[in-house]
Amino acid sequence: MSKKMVRGFLLFAIAALLTIFGRTVFAQSLTPQQQLGKDVFFDVNLSEPAGQSCASCHDPAVGFTDPDKNLPVSEGVIPGRFGTRNSPSAAYAVFFPTFTPKGGIHGGQFWDGRAADLTEQAKGPFLNPVEMNNTSRAQVIAKIALATYASLFEQVCGPNAFNLANTDTSYNCMAASIAAFEGTSALNKFTSKFDAYLSGLYTLTPQENMGRRLFSGSGKCAHCHDDNGRPVVFTDFKFHNIGLPTNREYPFSLLNPIPIDLGLGVNPFVMDHREDGKFKTTHLRNVELTSPYMHNGVLKTLKQVVHFYNTRDILAPCAPALGNLDPGFGTTCWPAPEIPQTMDSSFVGNLGLTDAEEDAVIAFMLTFTDGYLP
Missing domain, CATH: 1.10.760.10 (Cytochrome c-like domain)
Structure with a gap:
């Protein structure tokens, strides 16, 4: 079994x-x-x-x-x-x-x-x-x-x-x-620190508050993970290609060759190559709990996620033969995007955040986890 x-x-x-x-x-x-x-x-x-x-x-x-x-x-x-x-x-x-x-x-x-x-x-x-x-x-x-x-x-x-x-x-x-x-409250609880903050029942720590400002500001997170909805679920409900690489780890490694995932482009109601490589903007509720991240699970931690958004275009390329299996993946290099033609370069890739600012964004996102009791 x-x-x-x-x-x-x-x-x-x-x-x-x-x-x-x-x-x-x-x-x-x-x-x-x-x-x-x-x-x-x-x-x-x-x-x-x-x-x-x-x-x-x-x-x-x-x-x-x-x-x-x-x-x-x-x-x-x-x-x-x-x-x-x-x-x-x-x-x-x-x-x-x-x-x-x-x-x-x-x-x-x-x-x-x-x-x-x-x-x-x-x-x-x-x-x-x-x-x-x-x-x-x-x-x-x-x-x-x-x-x-x-x-x-x-x-x-x-x-x-x-x-x-x-x-x-x-x-x-x-x-x-x-x-x-x-559709019930079993899945949609709205019991996070963030919800308590919106209700005036929680005060963000200095680090969380810095992350909140970065989230809506120079971190550009809110461009796709809208924080102004009612209720707030942190998504624009749209589709984007953020330049993710192919995932070469198991079980993808069983496939030869590893297929390219065209995403929205091959949605039967779309079928348009101008939409290739675009995937739904997920909500960020309970994001602390939902690793691995992205449509192919290529990013394992929130630190990797934020660092990818921040440095996709400025780190060296990983070894093409290794891709995300390169030992430097996520620290000294990023692999080439799986589908570069439709990649979003306006809000991802070179945000100029410091390491401390990345950590602050993560601290703010950790307030989205349900189960907080004021």
Whole structure:
């Protein structure tokens, strides 16, 4: 049994215990649809074979991202099968608007925005062979029919939800229920020091306050990670190419050659090479917990992230044959960008921040972590 399968069973057991003891773990009282979504989200029996749930790659303990921080991308229920993109946070994803390909491309789910909204996104992993590995919608619904929450599924999705003729309708209902759960306070807590600061219940330290000024000023973070939204989730919901290099570490090293990820450019609703290499601006809520960073997990720490933004254009190039495996990666060199043609050079690359200023920006971002009690 893989580590991810073991973790999946543990998450399911924890969720079951929380359900037994009054379902009071979350501040928000759940509707039947939201409760169904929660049950499905934590159910490790919905993969093939059993052992992986949505929570296996979107663990509440790490900001609803993958808890395996030793890998840049997630391993599926079948050991040795990996996706090619880092698992984004499911928390706060509800605030991303529906994908819009016109008038300034923005919104959507997945790194390339190819799922219009959370409901569409929730339909994908169950049938992806490198994730939960089911072969059909009917297979997923048949497993739910055997679950302890089958009667709740019929309550929410209809008394004939398990009739084979209603498979597509039931599958869509399942996905909508997951999206409903992902819209609750279980994933969107707004309980960070930053939130307390906005409410006048926390005073930023001098270092955090310096970071706040840099974040909106010479650090240029707020250009893409907008800090003026209501609510503040620190994203412009748009897509950018910041010049990230190819990730050559395992499991990418199993691929020969390592494919170039064109991102937004091959989104089926876009298909425009002028958008190649652009990826969604993630929110920064709980960013302290959500490493590794970027669509391919190539940056491992917040210090690396901020240093990349600050020095991408001024450090020496890494050895081309080594790329991010160069011992100097992130300290004395950066590899060439994977797709230089569409790279943003206006707000990334040579910010002129000192080491202390980089640390201040990080200190400010650490105030975005939920769980602070004033």
